[in-house]
Structure formats: C-alpha cells, structure tokens
Amino acid sequence: MKLLGLIGGTSWYSTIEYYKLINELAGEHIGHDQNPSLLIYSQNIQLMREQDKEKINQTYLEISRKLESAGAKGILICANTPHMVYDFVQPQIGIPILHIAEAIGRKAKKMGLQKLGLLGNRPTMTGDFIPSYLKRNFDIETLIPDTEFIDRSHYFVSKELTLGIFTDEAKSFYQKQMELLAGKGAEGMIMGCTELPLLIKEEDSEYPLISTTQLHAQMAVDFILGAY
Known part of the structure; x- marks a missing residue:
C-alpha cells in the first residue's frame, strides 16, 4: 500500500471524519482487522480564518514538503476550502495532491x-x-x-x-x-x-x-x- 499524507485541522471535526472514512473504506478491501499507514499533519484552523492567501499558500507548501520528505507518495487535503492552494503547491512538489x-x-x-x-x-x-x-x-x-x-x-x-x-x-x-x-x-x-x-x-x-x-x-x- 502507498503511504498517503493527510493535511488536516480545517476543522479537526473534518479531519476525524476523513480519518474514519479512509480506514472504514480501506477495511472493505484489506479487512477490518487492518488499517492503512497514514501521515497526518493537523494544523491550526486559525490559518484559514485569517484569509491571508500568501501565508496559506506558503504554509501548505511547507507542510506538503514535510510530508513528501517523510515518505508520503501522495497528499490529501482533508477539507474543501484549502484546495485553493493546489495551483501554487502542486508544481513545487514531486508527489500528487489528490484534488477534491x-x-x-x-x-x-x-x-x-x-x-x-x-x-x-x-x-x-x-x-x-x-x-x-x-x-x-x-x-x-x-x-x-x-x-x-x-x-x-x-x-x-x-x-x-x-x-x-x-x-x-x-x-x-x-x-x-x-x-x-x-x-x-x-x-x-x-x-x-x-x-x-x-x-x-x-x-x-x-x-x-x-x-x-x-x-x-x-x-x-x-x-x-x-x-x-
């Protein structure tokens, strides 16, 4: 199985729902006695509330690079709104962001x-x-x-x-x-x-x-x- 990096925290309710669903859906294929390995970076939701687009872009780029360096083969952003960073971040990393x-x-x-x-x-x-x-x-x-x-x-x-x-x-x-x-x-x-x-x-x-x-x-x- 490929190691997937998750960027959460927007909100933590959303992150929990993603984590739960990914494990439940994966269990249908690999058995519910197993679960996939995941890297989770949960940040402070305040970043999005500040609505500073440049800061948001740079933060997501930094997090994505950390996940890539840690061995993630792909990245999933656990919310809708932060996909605003996709066009900025994706060209600057070597692994795919799975666009919602x-x-x-x-x-x-x-x-x-x-x-x-x-x-x-x-x-x-x-x-x-x-x-x-x-x-x-x-x-x-x-x-x-x-x-x-x-x-x-x-x-x-x-x-x-x-x-x-x-x-x-x-x-x-x-x-x-x-x-x-x-x-x-x-x-x-x-x-x-x-x-x-x-x-x-x-x-x-x-x-x-x-x-x-x-x-x-x-x-x-x-x-x-x-x-x-």
Whole structure:
C-alpha cells in the first residue's frame, strides 16, 4: 500500500471524519482487522480564518514538503476550502495532491449531471478552484447562491458547523438554497463543506447530493491501494 499524507485541522471535526472514512473504506478491501499507514499533519484552523492567501499558500507548501520528505507518495487535503492552494503547491512538489474536484467530477459524470450547485463557506463558493477544475476537466458548470445568501452560509460553516454545532435553522437554510439553485438549473448539489453531509443527509434532500468528503476519502483509498 502507498503511504498517503493527510493535511488536516480545517476543522479537526473534518479531519476525524476523513480519518474514519479512509480506514472504514480501506477495511472493505484489506479487512477490518487492518488499517492503512497514514501521515497526518493537523494544523491550526486559525490559518484559514485569517484569509491571508500568501501565508496559506506558503504554509501548505511547507507542510506538503514535510510530508513528501517523510515518505508520503501522495497528499490529501482533508477539507474543501484549502484546495485553493493546489495551483501554487502542486508544481513545487514531486508527489500528487489528490484534488477534491476530481472526485466530484468523476461522480457527477457517472450520475449524468452537467450543472451543479455549490454550497459551502465564502471562499469555497466564490473561489474558482472547484468550478474551474470541473469546467476544465469535465465540462461541468457550477452555480452558487445569490450574493445576499453567501455571508449567511459562511456564518453557518465558520461559526457553527466547523465547531460541531448542527441546528435545524442551518438545515432549513441549506435546504432552501438547494431549492433556489435547482430553480437556476442545478441538477445536483455539491456539499462543499466537510461538515455539510453531517448536517444534511440524502433523505433530507429531494436533489442528488454529492458528498465531497465521502468521494474524496474513496479517492484516497483507491490511491493507497494502487487503483488510482
């Protein structure tokens, strides 16, 4: 099995969910009496909250190089938003970063979806790191909520979900956003925050949900086992 490096801490709830899923999914292939070897670097979530892009880029580059030096054959970032560093970091290291949008695109193609709504925090929804990857590699269009709702979504993610707070108010808000995005033509919804699938389950939505965490974790296992 290939040694995979995980970059976590954004948030630690997200990191736990990734670690749990990777071990569970790997166990389906190697037996649940075993688990894959993983390198985990968990950093302080405050880095992302400061929103200093240059500092974020340099920190992720430093961490990625440490994981590579420690023997990792690939890197998985255990959250959606930090993939903003991909274009900066990937050319400067010798091992692949498993991009979360690759997992999204593959799933959407299998489902026959060409337009996807994107829900998450402000940087994820307004940034280009998921939409551009999906458009470039899968010809998939990405839609986001109206500007008036973006700050509210960011509040729920940063002040509640990443702190392990899951409320009916937040669930109702995102269900309404999915309805509005479907009205714009979205055929499915990207749950672009690791904690969103913990808030909203398949049975809570009338629209196809693309759980980035589950798909990304499966991508990690495929890499570890040499199937990716």
